[in-house]
Amino acid sequence: MDILSLLESLMLLPAPSGYEKEMAYFLKDTLSQYADEVQIDRIGNVIARIGGTDKTSPSVMVFAHMDQLGFITRKIEADGYLQVDRLGGIPEKVLPGLKLVVRSGDGHFHPAVIGIKSHHATQPEEKYKVDPVTSLFIDLGAKSDRQVWEMGIDIGCPAIYRPSFEKLQGSRICGTAVDNRGGCASLVRTASLLHRNRPKSDVYFVGTVWEEFNLRGAAVAARAIRPDIALCLDVVLSGDTPDLRNRFEAGLGEGPAINLYTFHGRGTLNGTLPHEGLVKLALKSAEDAGLPIQRSATLGVITDSAYVQLEGAGVAVLDLGFPARYTHSPVEVCDVLDLENLSQIVSTMVQQLDSRFSLNRY
Numbered sequence: 210m211d212i213l214s215l216l217e218s219l220m221l222l223p224a225p226s227g228y229e230k231e232m233a234y235f236l237k238d239t240l241s242q243y244a245d246e247v248q249i250d251r252i253g254n255v256i257a258r259i260g261g262t263d264k265t266s267p268s269v270m271v272f273a274h275m276d277q278l279g280f281i282t283r284k285i286e287a288d289g290y291l292q293v294d295r296l297g298g299i300p301e302k303v304l305p306g307l308k309l310v311v312r313s314g315d316g317h318f319h320p321a322v323i324g325i326k327s328h329h330a331t332q333p334e335e336k337y338k339v340d341p342v343t344s345l346f347i348d349l350g351a352k353s354d355r356q357v358w359e360m361g362i363d364i365g366c367p368a369i370y371r372p373s374f375e376k377l378q379g380s381r382i383c384g385t386a387v388d389n390r391g392g393c394a395s396l397v398r399t400a401s402l403l404h405r406n407r408p409k410s411d412v413y414f415v416g417t418v419w420e421e422f423n424l425r426g427a428a429v430a431a432r433a434i435r436p437d438i439a440l441c442l443d444v445v446l447s448g449d450t451p452d453l454r455n456r457f458e459a460g461l462g463e464g465p466a467i468n469l470y471t472f473h474g475r476g477t478l479n480g481t482l483p484h485e486g487l488v489k490l491a492l493k494s495a496e497d498a499g500l501p502i503q504r505s506a507t508l509g510v511i512t513d514s515a516y517v518q519l520e521g522a523g524v525a526v527l528d529l530g531f532p533a534r535y536t537h538s539p540v541e542v543c544d545v546l547d548l549e550n551l552s553q554i555v556s557t558m559v560q561q562l563d564s565r566f567s568l569n570r571y
């Protein structure tokens with residue numbers, strides 16, 4: 210399967226944080242073509258292993274989160290509307306009038322919309338105001354709470370943007386959960402490259418859970434795998450739109466990016482300062498492969514590598530990403546070329562690892 214079709218399949222599968230089952234099994238099946246073994250751990254992480262040829266070479270965990278942000282049903286109104294709260298970092302600006310799917314207890318996803326006041330009845334002072342998610346209502350077309358319960362939907366059921374995938378011009382695509390199905394597509398592609406050309410290091414390919422919720426699903430996988438090195442594949446903020454061109458340098462189609470600094474800075478005291486040896490290895494691998502690579506440093510972003518690095522005696526980590534526009538909205542945009550190049554660079558990095566690589570920071 211080419212990376213574009215793979216990305217489309219991945220983007221159309223629903224996987225709200227905590228409910229990643231369909232994605233996990235799809236990824237397990239896909240990775241099983243390339244890996245020596247694949248398993249799903251107790252919390253739902255997919256862990257595939259390609260055994261290396263030299264036991265003294267450092268082990269590597271390449272990972273990408275499978276989950277996506279969404280909503281949690283908080284209250285069901287007598288007349289069948291749902292009230293919801295956030296499951297992850299939802300941008301409240303884009304919500305009214307969106308199409309959703311709501312997951313019932315039996316695992317089915319039901320179409321719904323987020324209500325928006327009829328335009329004809331909207332007062333001038335309401336037109337430029339953002340409504341908090343807790344003030345919105347979800348419309349399943351149900352007439353009563355009883356009808357909602359009969360669908361198997363109750364308090365605690367998650368919802369997500371209705372999955373969508375659209376080809377734009379050239380190699381650019383648009384849709385839901387580009388964050389982080391782009392990373393998952395690149396993870397699979399990396400596995401296919403390393404399967405053909407087995408490295409010295411044992412490599413674990415991991416689809417992680419809960420990133421958009423608490424960032425810590427990957428840490429459970431790392432605790433079991435005990436890797437020496439972890440490479441995190443996720444989005445990097447693209448700065449090539451009129452609103453961000455003075456803030457970030459990375460641009461779509463100009464190559465994957467390494468993240469030199471992430472820090473959440475909105476309550477979570479964590480982030481990632483990468484292992485310098487891995488930064489050098491990434492830059493050299495891009496150069497050797499004749500591929501472009503960009504640099505990023507972003508306050509306000511955090512990935513699950515921030516927790517993976519704290520496992521065991523410490524794990525050498527690096528965040529590698531692909532530029533994405535409009536993150537966490539239902540119209541995220543990326544360039545598939547960046548995903549392909551990301552896989553090429555990551556597989557080249559892994560190929561170059563051997564027992565001489567220093568895991569210490571200095």
Ligand SMILES: [Zn+2]
Nearest residue numbers: 388389443444
């Ligand atoms: Zn992400």
